[in-house]
Amino acid sequence: xxxxxxxxxxxxxxxxxxxxxxxxxxxxxxxxxxxxxxxxxxxxxxxxxxxxxxxxxxxxxxxxxxxxxxxxxxxxxxxxxxxxxxxxxxxxxxxxxxxxxxxxxxxxxxxxxxxxxxxxxxxxxxxxxxxxxxxxxxxxxxxxxxxxxxxxxxxxxxxxxxxxxxxxxxxxxxxxxxxxxxxxxxxxxxxxxxxxxxxxxxxxxxxxxxxxxxxxxxxxxxxxxxxxxxxxxxxxxxxxxxxxxxxxxxxxxxxxxxxxxxxxxxxxxxxxxxxxxxxxxxxxxxxxxxxxx
Numbered sequence: 408x409x410x411x412x413x414x415x416x417x418x419x420x421x422x423x424x425x426x427x428x429x430x431x432x433x434x435x436x437x438x439x440x441x442x443x444x445x446x447x448x449x450x451x452x453x454x455x456x457x458x459x460x461x462x463x464x465x466x467x468x469x470x471x472x473x474x475x476x477x478x479x480x481x482x483x484x485x486x487x488x489x490x491x492x493x494x495x496x497x498x499x500x501x502x503x504x505x506x507x508x509x510x511x512x513x514x515x516x517x518x519x520x521x522x523x524x525x526x527x528x529x530x531x532x533x534x535x536x537x538x539x540x541x542x543x544x545x546x547x548x549x550x551x552x553x554x555x556x557x558x559x560x561x562x563x564x565x566x567x568x569x570x571x572x573x574x575x576x577x578x579x580x581x582x583x584x585x586x587x588x589x590x591x592x593x594x595x596x597x598x599x600x601x602x603x604x605x606x607x608x609x610x611x612x613x614x615x616x617x618x619x620x621x622x623x624x625x626x627x628x629x630x631x632x633x634x635x636x637x638x639x640x641x642x643x644x645x646x647x648x649x650x651x652x653x654x655x656x657x658x659x660x661x662x663x664x665x666x667x668x669x670x671x672x673x674x675x676x677x678x679x680x681x682x683x684x685x686x687x688x689x690x691x692x693x694x695x696x697x698x699x700x
Contacts, residue, residue, distance in 0.1 A: 414540070415471040416590050419552070422469040429464045430513075433457060436483050436498050437517050455485035455492070455501065456508055457519035459528045465513060466522055466554060468544055470590035472529065472537035486520055486528070502528065506567065522554045523563035530572025530579070536597050538579035543593040546585035548610055557585040584609045592626050592638050595669055599636070602684040604691065605629055607636070617658045625659070625666070632691040633664045640671070665690045 410416075417425060437454075457465065460472065461484040474480055482500040486508060487493060493501045509521035520528070526541055533541075545554040555563075560583075564576055582600065586609050587593055596607055611628035613635075615621040625635040639652070656666045667690070673683050 413471075413473045414537075414590070414594065417469045419467075419469065422467045426465055426467045429461065433461065433465070433483055434514070434516060439496075454518070455487050455499075456510060457483070457513055457517055458486035458502060458504070458508075458525055459484035459500075459532070460525070461485075462519045462525040463522060463529070463541065465519065467552070468541065470540050470544065472533045472541060474537075475532050478532040504528065506570070509563070521563070523560055524567075526560070527564060527567055527570060527572070527576055530570075530576040532572075535575060535579055535582070536594070538575060539582045539597060540590050540593045542579055542583035543585075543587045544590055546583070546587075548586045548588050557583075586610050588626065589638065589640060591640060591671075591674070594674060595636065595638050596627055598674075598680055598684060599627070599687070602681075602688065604684065604688060605632065611635070613659070613662060613664065615658060615662075617661050623655060623659060623662075625664075628664075629687075629691055632694045634687060634690045634694065635659060635664050635666045636669065636687060637666065638669050665694075 460474070460478070460480070461482075471480075479500045483498055484500050484502065486502050486504045488504060488508065490503050493503055495501065504520075504524075509524045510518050511521050513519045519525075522545055526538070526545065529541065530538055542560060545560060546557045547553050561580060564573075564580055567573070570576075582597065584593075584596070587596075588610065592609075596609070599607055607627040608630055609627060611625050611630060613623045613625065613628075615623050626638055627636040628634070629636075652668075656668075659666045667683065667687050669683055673679055
């Protein structure tokens, strides 16, 4: 687990364990709430749907979001479609969603909204960067972790029409990029955007002509300026990975690219991040002025 600024990032195993714990919490709570609701409102199709950040936790989201005070991070968040069904049982936060829900089964006891709908619902409770991180995570590079495609996410948001947080949601979609490898890379990419650097390419592939074949894939790249930026998380710190990374970056330099590597410490303070980005900006400027070939 890594904490950077107001975000906490989980390894895949940590996210899986968190999802399992949250699932058991939801099952226990739903059994209790079903006993308290009468037969008519607890019937099929009328029970509340797991939604918002709780749903994203259940499907394994690997980062926390910066939520507003009106959002209870510890509660189980559920959606109902009629205002008369809103209530305040202990441990729950109920929400009203006037449009039809995209219902998906969680298990034999519980249903939830789709992750795409949960993203839309969270738009009124989180900041822009948190929303982009969540969207990038939904459309990540790993096919076994990817929840939906960029097109599916875009079509869902477009089909929702007007809802609270819709303008922020559409702004986040314009900043989101499919095919990322980690939420930390999204934080770094957004920092580049805020600093005023050119548009970055995500998971950019560079032909490895040094060895005659193969591809060198980098986290972020400024292709026209021959600058690459990578984020080294904890899994980079094994001896074999460290040696592989050194060899990769030597080959990048030989191919005319200037590599920059960010770590957790780079993102830990605003001053450290600004210093890192200024070095990247300088390398871009030097390439454009012909100082570096």
